[in-house]
Amino acid sequence: MVLSSWKRRGRRTLVAAALTTTVIAGTAGWASAHEQRPLTGPPPGTASWRADHALPVRMPDPASATPAQVGSFFAGLSPSEQHELVVRHPSVVGNLDGAPIALRYEANARALRAERDRAHAVAGDATRTEQERSAARARAERCGELLAPQRRILAFDPRGRGQVAEVYGDLGTARHVSVIVPGSDIDLDSFDRARDPYGTPAGMARALYRATDARTAVVAWVGYTTPVGLGPDAATGRLAEAGAPRLARFAQGLVAVGAPRPAVFCHSYGSVVCGLAAARLPASDLVVFASPGVRADSVADLHTRARVWAARDDSDWIAKVPNVELFGLGHGADPTSSSFGARRIPAEKAEGHTGYFTPGTDSLRAFTDIATGDSTGDTS
Structure with a gap:
C-alpha cells in the first residue's frame, strides 16, 4: 500500500516535471535562452x-x-x-x-x-x-x-551584462526601507526600460515610493545575474543560488549603516533568490509575487523571522507552471497556496505577470501598507 502510494506520487511528480518543461519550452523555447555565467565574488x-x-x-x-x-x-x-x-x-x-x-x-x-x-x-x-x-x-x-x-546609485558593476542598485528617497533618514528584487531578463540596460515600466525594478521602486508619499526609501536592486528568457536558467536554481548570498549581504549592509530592516519585494524568479536567502536576510517582510516557487514547501521551511506574503493575479501566466522540484528542475510549492502558510495579498486588479505595481491596483495598495509598516495581517 505504501509502495503503491509512493509510485503514484512519483508518477505525478514526473508528469508535473514534464509539464514544466513543456510550458517553459512552449512559452519561450529552450533555444531562445542563453546559459548565463553568474557574477560572484568581491567587487x-x-x-x-x-x-x-x-x-x-x-x-x-x-x-x-x-x-x-x-x-x-x-x-x-x-x-x-x-x-x-x-x-x-x-x-x-x-x-x-x-x-x-x-x-x-x-x-x-x-x-x-x-x-x-x-x-x-x-x-x-x-x-x-x-x-x-x-x-x-x-x-x-x-x-x-x-x-x-537626481539619481542615487548605491551599486554599479559594469562586468558582464552589468549590475546596478538605485535608491529612491533618503536612506539616511527613512523610517522604512524596501528593496525590489527582479526576475528574468533584467540587467544594467533593462532595469528601467521605458516599455512595461511597472515590470522593471526601477519602475516598481518608483511606483512604491510615490504610493507611500515618500514615507519610505526604496532600492531597485539588480545585484545578481538574472536568467535570460524562460529556458534552463529560469527553470533551475543555479543563478538563484549564486544571487542569494549577494542579496543577503546587501540587506545586511543596509542594516550595518543604520537603516531599518527592509521589506523585500521579490518578483518572479527573484522570489527564488529571496527564498534561498531568507534565513540570512535581515528583512521585516518578505513579499513574493508572480512566483514560480521559493524552493521551500512552507513558510516554516524558509527559517525567517520576517512576515511572509504572497500574491498572484488570475491572469498571470506563472500559474501555468507546475509547482514541482525534481532533479533541480522547478522551484517547489506555490507560495499562494493555503498550505504554504504565507499571508495572502489581493491582486484582482493587477494584470499579467508584471502588473502588480501599476497605480490603482489592490496589490500596490497592499504593498504600500507593508512598506510603511501599516499592514498588520492578511490583506485579502
Whole structure:
C-alpha cells in the first residue's frame, strides 16, 4: 500500500516535471535562452584594494569581511581618509556593503564616469567591429543616464551584462526601507526600460515610493545575474543560488549603516533568490509575487523571522507552471497556496505577470501598507 502510494506520487511528480518543461519550452523555447555565467565574488578592483597599504590600519578584505566589519572600518577613518579611498578605489567602495551610503554614491559616480569614458573610447575605435562599437555607444549612453544629478546609485558593476542598485528617497533618514528584487531578463540596460515600466525594478521602486508619499526609501536592486528568457536558467536554481548570498549581504549592509530592516519585494524568479536567502536576510517582510516557487514547501521551511506574503493575479501566466522540484528542475510549492502558510495579498486588479505595481491596483495598495509598516495581517 505504501509502495503503491509512493509510485503514484512519483508518477505525478514526473508528469508535473514534464509539464514544466513543456510550458517553459512552449512559452519561450529552450533555444531562445542563453546559459548565463553568474557574477560572484568581491567587487571589481579588489586586487588593487588588497595591495593598498597607504593607511596605517589594515583594510577589510571585500571577499570575507562582514558588512558590520566594513562599517566599523570606515567609522575609524577621517573624512579625508574616506575620500582618498573613494578616489583610489571607486569600484570597491561603491559596491562594498557596510560602507557609508554617501561614500558609495560618490564612488559609483566616479566609476560610472570611468565606464562612460571607456565606452566612448571603444565606440570611436575604428579597429573595433560595428557590433562592439554599437554596444559601446549604448553603454556610454546608459552611464550618462545614471549620472543625472537626481539619481542615487548605491551599486554599479559594469562586468558582464552589468549590475546596478538605485535608491529612491533618503536612506539616511527613512523610517522604512524596501528593496525590489527582479526576475528574468533584467540587467544594467533593462532595469528601467521605458516599455512595461511597472515590470522593471526601477519602475516598481518608483511606483512604491510615490504610493507611500515618500514615507519610505526604496532600492531597485539588480545585484545578481538574472536568467535570460524562460529556458534552463529560469527553470533551475543555479543563478538563484549564486544571487542569494549577494542579496543577503546587501540587506545586511543596509542594516550595518543604520537603516531599518527592509521589506523585500521579490518578483518572479527573484522570489527564488529571496527564498534561498531568507534565513540570512535581515528583512521585516518578505513579499513574493508572480512566483514560480521559493524552493521551500512552507513558510516554516524558509527559517525567517520576517512576515511572509504572497500574491498572484488570475491572469498571470506563472500559474501555468507546475509547482514541482525534481532533479533541480522547478522551484517547489506555490507560495499562494493555503498550505504554504504565507499571508495572502489581493491582486484582482493587477494584470499579467508584471502588473502588480501599476497605480490603482489592490496589490500596490497592499504593498504600500507593508512598506510603511501599516499592514498588520492578511490583506485579502
